[in-house]
Amino acid sequence: MAPREIVGDNARVTRLTTLLTLIAAVACRPSTPLEGARxxxxxxxxxxxGWADVGYQGSSFHTTPRIxxxxxxxxxxxxxxASSPVCSPTRLSFLTGQNPARHGMTKALHPGVMGGQRGTPVDGPQENEWWEPILQDHLPSSETTIAERLRDGGYRTGLIGKWHLGEPLADEHGFDVTIGTAKLAGPATYFSPYGLGTLPDGPEGEYLTDRITLEAVKFIKESRGRPFFxxxxxxxxxxxxxxxAELIEKHQGRVDPDALQKNPIYAAMIESLDDSVGRIVATLEELGIAGDTLLIFTSDNGALTERWLRRKxxxxxxxxxxxxxxxxxxxxKLYEGGLRVPTIVSWPGVIEAGTRCDVPIITTDFYPTFLALAGLPRGDxxxxxxxxxxxxxxxxSLERDALYFHFPHQTLACGxxxxxxxLVHFFDGRTELYDLGDDPGEENDLAAARSVRAGELKGELFDWLEGIGAVLPVRNPAF
Structure with a gap:
């Protein structure tokens, strides 16, 4: 009997081991076919x-055949x-996977906002009715960027172009190659000499969009043989x-003075941007790696529609x-024109061509998505x-309750x-509610007609602001 009992125990152990192995295999298996594809x-x-600045979104004046x-x-x-209606906060959220309000970088960085202590001043300019929060003025080294995660996961990483996140610069945030970066916005001109510290000037008159495209192509070619970001x-x-000049002249001849989009300089800039996208796609195809490459095209915020300029x-x-x-x-602004941006995700042979997704997404989504595709854990x-x-x-569908926005500057709003x-709430007390399904242009404010629902959403919004430690503007007590 003893030998038979031992055999029976071994069989049970074997079955249990097999079951545990299967459970472990299922637990470790990617949850979707794309995860871990690297x-x-x-x-x-x-x-x-802007969302409406490209041809596939309906623009007839801006020519974007490659986009x-x-x-x-x-x-x-x-x-x-976009995570924010302005530059720096969106860039921060892309690299960290976090809402800008969590860090306090809720406004574009410029010399006038550098060097302060994050928070709201207790004694701001007396002529201002509202005192805006003081910004976080750099990307903290304590945050782990998506570049750091991918680099540590075996990717070669490169940032070509605008940084706009203060110091330390991108080379201390996970990028193996950095070209064209500066701690603040960018160059004074699009024509060489540029005056950008990490981008040597090219031949006089060289165009910046073309130059950083050439640098990007070079990075791609030098990265063959290993995955790259x-x-x-x-x-x-x-x-x-x-x-x-030749592109401005081309679009000047197409101007309809009654059209909403009619700036030939802006159209020419977009055409050069479109050429850049085409050059990147062509490079991937020429190298035979288009089918191994996820390509995303998007924008950091909605378009600026007009600007008062002071002439001589x-x-x-x-x-x-x-x-x-x-x-x-x-x-x-926190209306759709300030936040909604054109976004394309392409991966030939993997993502079905010619598809459209109406599910809301936001800049912060790219960080966890890239981790999943690279087969890397989410981490701490x-x-x-x-x-x-x-x-x-x-x-x-996605497992997400809502998207949140915080812009306690200029328009002083959250949403x-x-x-x-x-829902858009202004810190002066106004609240607006829109049904984007019926009213994407936000023309019909429903806050009064649906006051109970507006109050519920406002409560959720302020719970979120409190939960992530968002800094709010303060009203000047003199007003």
Whole structure:
């Protein structure tokens, strides 16, 4: 009996071991077919390019055949949001996977906001009714960027172009190669000499968009044989509004004075940006790695629609740049025109071509998505974004309650989108509610008609602000 009992015990142990092995295998298996595929990752970020500024979104004045072709080759996200209506906060959120309000970098960095202690002043300018929060003025070294995670996971990493996140610069945040970066916004001109510390000047008259594209192509070619992450961070079509003379002349001849989009300089800048996208795609195809590369094209915020310029005569002139119609507002505002951005995700042979996803996504989602695709764990860092690989595979929902925004500057507002409901709350007490399903242009404020629902959403919004430690503006007691 004893031998038979031992055999029986061994059999039970064997079955148990097999079961545990199967459980472990299931637990370790990627949750979606794309996870762990370890593609090359090319992330192209335009600067101030609006949702309506490209052909596939309906622009007839801005010619973007290569961006439009990229849209046909992959998945277009119709409800893609920048994390902020201005530059630096969105860039911070892309690299950290965190909402800008969590850090306190809620406004674009410039010399006037550098060097302060994060918080709200207790004694601000007496002429101002509201005292804005003081910014976090750099990307903290304590945060682990997506570049650091990918580099540690075996990727070669490169940032070509705009940084705009203070010091330390990108080479201390996980990038093996950095070209064209500066701690603040960018160059004074698009034509060489540029005066950018990490970008040697080219031949006189060389155009900046072309130059950083050449540097990006060089990075791709030098990275063959190992996975790479390229963050191509364009300066265009942000100011200064400068373009090649021949392209300005071309678009000048196409201007319809009654159209909403009619700026030939801006159109020429976008054409150069479009050429850049085409050059990157062509390089991937020439090297035979297009099918091994995830390519994302998006923007850091909505378009700036106009700017008052002061000429030598000291008279101000209104410079009309573009239109975000049918969306409302633009850069610096929490309406859709300031937040919703064109976004394309392409991966030939993997992501179905010519598809459209209406599920809302946001800049913070790219960090966990890249980790999943690279087969890397989420780690200990707090991530406000979610992995969107299920959407890339054709799923139609994400496990997320709402998108949140915080911009306690200029317009002094915060907001959220939950389903089709969009709430915008201004710190002076005004609250607006829109149904984006029926009213994407935010023309019909429902806050009064649906006051109970507006109050519920406002409560959720302020719970979120408190939960992440957001710094709020303070009203000057003199008012």
């Amino acid at each position: 593609p090359n990752i090319v992330f192209i970020l335009a600067d101030d390019l 439009d072709a990229l849209a046909r080759s992959g998945m277009v996200f119709s409800n893609s949001y 390229l963050y191509l961070s364009h300066f265009a079509p942000h100011s200064p509004w400068e373009a090649k 005569s000291k008279h101000r002139t209104l410079f009309e740049i573009t239109s975000n119609a049918p969306l409302r507002g633009g850069k610096g 860092q707090i991530l406000d974004g979610v992995d969107i690989t299920p959407l890339l595979e054709g799923k139609t 959220m989108r939950k389903g089709d409901e969009k």
